Amino acid sequence: MNLKKVTAVTLAAATALSLAACGSSSSGTSTAASSAAADTEAASSEAASSEAASSEAATSEASESSDASASGDITWDSVTLGETGTDLNVEIKLLTHRTDMMADDYAGKNWNAYLEEFNKMYPGITVNIEAITDYANDSLLRLQAGGWGDIMMIPAVDKADLPTYFISYGDSDTLGKEVNYINNFVYQGQAYGIPSTANANGIVYNKKVFEEAGITELPKTPDEFIADLQKIKDNTDAIPLYTNYAAGWTMGAWDAYISGTATGDPDYMNYKMIHTANPFAKNADDENTYPYAVYKILYDAVANGLIEDDYTTTDWEGCKGMINNGEIGCMVLGSWAVTQMQGAGPNADDIGYMPFPITVNGKQYASAGPDYNFGISAEVSDDEKLASMIFVKWFTLDSGFSYNEGGLPIAADDTNSPDLYQPFTDAGVEYVADNPAPDDEADLPNEMNSESELAVNAGGNEKVQSIVEHAFNGDEDFDSIMDEWNQKWSDAQDSLGVEIKY
């Protein structure tokens, strides 16, 4: 009896699941199929000689195709804020990772404040917000289960799956002129994500410590930087450069500086580096640029004793208060870290952000990239899609969210960077967003990281930690570390059959 019941339930569940799987996997292709059907339908209706049965089928097809074309019309361009959809009366749901913004006592502007503003323009659209703590994992599960809502921060899905789950905002080339940093979720020329905010890579520093050390001008080259660190060591009690070695990922964060920041080339990270022979070698034109220079800064800082005393027991949470109180000169971290350092003590005004000290042909660059992107569900009704599109567009263009959160502007015509980036503006820094790998080599960067075991920008913390170890123990000079990495990179290129072009 029980066994039968269990079997029956299991079978039912299995069937339901497999059905659901069919449904979700086929929906990606259904738009194409139904539009094809619409074409033939149109042809046949012109002929006007359809039998009763086929006309019945045709009408159902026609209604389906009109659905498809209608949803196809909801794009970024079709929405004019304040005009489109003002009569809409729908409720939509947004999934977000920003749990902190749910709280009333959030230091910045919280979700409710944004929604209030939005509802002044669109009183009919009610936005419900659900914040998820373990967002990266939970959102993936919710996405696959379906019925999660209307807008979400796109989690780590394969590009090929994007059309299954999300609607396109429009052609990536046209959209790219209006919105920055959309590259991460472009598939077959369509953009499926709009960044909520964007970050740039520089160095978090304590202005007061720099002042006390007698540094009047921010460093622009590795040599100047090392000299400044030495000044901090000589003239103050602060730790010049705090490596956060023990946390691991804080060391892997150095990888973020080797692409746009050190080269000024948006194609370097995902294309040129893959095809470069010995990318970690000294650059022939200027040894103070390219990956070599980035890691050399770290090596030299350690070798000259310009870092914390006991790097193996550093404490990530503790470092925030230390830099706030002027016990640390600077740390190499993304701009997202700035607000945390400011909030960790009473001296928020002392925390500043400066460009990474590498100058390529007389110009400084900074890698910039998007934070989480908004995606709009493909499985909700047209009204909900339209309302979602309106909300995302408003949030991007009118809410000032990115600015409030200390991010770079998302709208292309917005030049209003937060004060944080004043040193970047002063130094004439150009922001560089990495281009994605070409479609036919989309997996190659990951393959190279795996094969070479260097895991650049992919959790390769250990290799950067080893720089600190060797520099401190003095058992290996910098060039031979780089030679080892080059060897690993070349071996990986050989085994994957990568063509050397540079």
Added chain:
Amino acid sequence: MANAGSPAKSRKSFREITQTRKFQRTAIIIGFTVIPLFLLFLFTYLPFGEMVGFSFFKMKYVGKRTFVGWNNYKSIFRRDDIFSSLILSLYYMAGAVIQIAVALYLATVLSMKVRFGKLFKAVIFFPYLINGIAMGFIFKFFYTHGFVLDTVLSWAGFNIDSLPYWLRDQRINNWALVYASFWRYVGQNMVLFIGAIMSIDPSLYEAAAIDGANKFQQFKYIILPGIQTIVTLNIILSITGSLSAFEGPYVITSGANGTGTYFVVMDRIAHTDQKVGLASAMAVFLLLIIFACTIAQKLIFKYAFRNAQTDDESYAARKQRRKAEKQAAKELKALKKAQKEAR
């Protein structure tokens, strides 16, 4: 009618069969073995078999797989990082030997009448109850320069500036980590030993005491042979544990600075570098090492405990007896010969 009758009869006989004691016993035996065996197969041997299969492929978690034969196994021997991580296990093995010796000593002392014995047992066992991750954080602060350990040592008269950096100095950082694992597991070993010592008949001690045996002799001739199986078990567990040391180095130093044990390296290769095939091969290789260690250890014990066993006494006696018998037979022969001659 006959046709209709026979199935009824056989159905009845089937029900009869199911009601016999013999059938029920067989059914229960099968039921109780098949289900656990099935679960064991499903969750242990099947995944293991899969993993052995993976070890012959070059693969990631997703994406295509290429068959590479023994290449993954070959690269275990070619790569410096894997082999040096195995050498690190020697630190942990040395630690394990000391750990067992200390646990045995504490267990022996605490199984005798000691004041506050229960308190000591609880205090020594307590670290084992702490979560391994929490323990990692405790020791990170414990070893931080100028923190817990250094402060305590400075009370004892050491100058803080002359103390080493426990985790930074590559000559001592592995010993520091081994101590963390010692601290955690010595209590568990001790409790196992105490349990075994408790099962020894107390009258043996009395008898030995009457015969004038001191405490050390009691330990050597009563306790040690009595808990031999538990000693063996603890040694096997400790050796396996030292080969697969993970939590300590992973949490305290994240395997950096020359503290990456075999498991930490395996974790990095499997997850960061996504070389699932190589990591699987490493796991299979580790299993073989553990097999080898276990067998070697069994053989050594067979040899080492031979003299301590009670039947060795009779072995000597038997030798003597045989000698005596031979002598007796010789004498008998000689006697018979003499009798013959006399006749």
